[in-house]
Amino acid sequence: xxxxxxxxxxxxxxxxxxxxxxxxxxxxxxxxxxxxxxxxxxxxxxxxxxxxxxxxxxxxxxxxxxxxxxxxxxxxxxxxxxxxxxxxxxxxxxxxxxxxxxxxxxxxxxxxxxxxxxxxxxxxxxxxxxxxxxxxxxxxxxxxxxxxxxxxxxxxxxxxxxxxxxxxxxxxxxxxxxxxxxxxxxxxxxxxxxxxxxxxxxxxxxxxxxxxxxxxxxxxxxxxxxxxxxxxxxxxxxxxxxxxxxxxxxxxxxxxxxxxxxxxxxxxxxxxxxxxxxxxxxxxxxxxxxxxxxxxxxxxxxxxxxxxxxxxxxxxxxxxxxxxxxxxxxxxxxxx
Numbered sequence: 168x169x170x171x172x173x174x175x176x177x178x179x180x181x182x183x184x185x186x187x188x189x190x191x192x193x194x195x196x197x198x199x200x201x202x203x204x205x206x207x208x209x210x211x212x213x214x215x216x217x218x219x220x221x222x223x224x225x226x227x228x229x230x231x232x233x234x235x236x237x238x239x240x241x242x243x244x245x246x247x248x249x250x251x252x253x254x255x256x257x258x259x260x261x262x263x264x265x266x267x268x269x270x271x272x273x274x275x276x277x278x279x280x281x282x283x284x285x286x287x288x289x290x291x292x293x294x295x296x297x298x299x300x301x302x303x304x305x306x307x308x309x310x311x312x313x314x315x316x317x318x319x320x321x322x323x324x325x326x327x328x329x330x331x332x333x334x335x336x337x338x339x340x341x342x343x344x345x346x347x348x349x350x351x352x353x354x355x356x357x358x359x360x361x362x363x364x365x366x367x368x369x370x371x372x373x374x375x376x377x378x379x380x381x382x383x384x385x386x387x388x389x390x391x392x393x394x395x396x397x398x399x400x401x402x403x404x405x406x407x408x409x410x411x412x413x414x415x416x417x418x419x420x421x422x423x424x425x426x427x428x429x430x431x432x433x434x435x436x437x438x439x440x441x442x443x444x445x446x447x448x449x450x451x452x453x454x455x456x457x458x459x460x461x462x463x464x465x466x467x468x469x470x471x472x473x474x475x476x477x478x479x480x481x482x483x484x485x486x487x488x489x490x491x492x493x494x495x496x497x498x499x500x501x502x503x
Contacts, residue, residue: 170288176214190238200307203229230286250298320347322454331355336397339404340367391416
């Protein structure tokens with residue numbers, strides 16, 4: 168089977184012919200139909216983060232495909248089911264986080280395309296319990312980005328506890344941000360889209376943003392202050408500076424939701440303003456299996472749009488270059 172493989176950090180991925188895997192007990196074999204290219208995949212391939220994957224490995228955690236083989240003791244899926252292979256590839260199921268609904272905080276978790284091989288491959292095996300069913304009416308090319316970009320931005324909107332009419336500034340209208348605009352709008356927020364590319368700001372307006380700010384042409388903090396300040400700032404841009412701008416745009420009682428993971432890894436936050444203005448700073452990791460089920464249901468109901476373009480796995484390195492250029496549609500998706 169064809170797979171895109173990280174053989175060494177910072178080097179181009181190799182397209183390799185690997186043996187088709189066999190599902191172990193509790194696993195399913197999935198024939199991949201589509202898999203998104205997330206910025207996390209690029210960080211993984213470069214070894215950017217403190218906890219690093221171990222080459223060689225196959226990235227990909229926005230995988231969607233058809234179950235072709237069941238391992239022993241699999242009862243929640245059948246051959247022919249369409250499922251998603253998401254970031255949370257496995258969790259212990261027994262710790263306090265797993266049992267109280269915060270399974271993405273499990274300290275024993277395994278992550279698709281990072282600590283275990285992912286979905287940039289014609290076939291992949293995955294834990295059957297963590298393969299989320301894709302409902303009828305959601306195409307593979309839409310379901311793939313929803314499996315990470317969708318569920319991550321949806322969870323960020325959830326933890327922000329947005330109230331109707333609150334100003335919600337979305338920093339970064341990319342794969343996650345274009346979906347966050349829609350989720351924030353769905354819960355009644357007045358959305359302010361912030362980006363440095365005019366075409367992405369036009370997309371934000373098309374998807375429901377009331378205001379947009381071009382951070383290349385004007386100071387986003389001043390522009391948002393003129394709109395009354397933000398009650399919530401969702402930080403999706405892979406830039407520490409944008410995180411700091413998001414913080415400064417908040418009015419008293421505001422919430423900064425940190426989602427993106429810049430390689431630089433730090434931001435400067437003033438303690439005085441944080442305390443005096445009662446600012447909450449919240450980290451939001453990807454959503455749970457239940458969150459993803461809700462994301463799929465919203466899309467099946469016609470309440471969200473996914474903006475993407477298809478690519479071939481053979482063009483993986485060129486596709487990564489496109490993402491890094493910042494001039495791509497909201498998501499690139501490998502189609503098999």
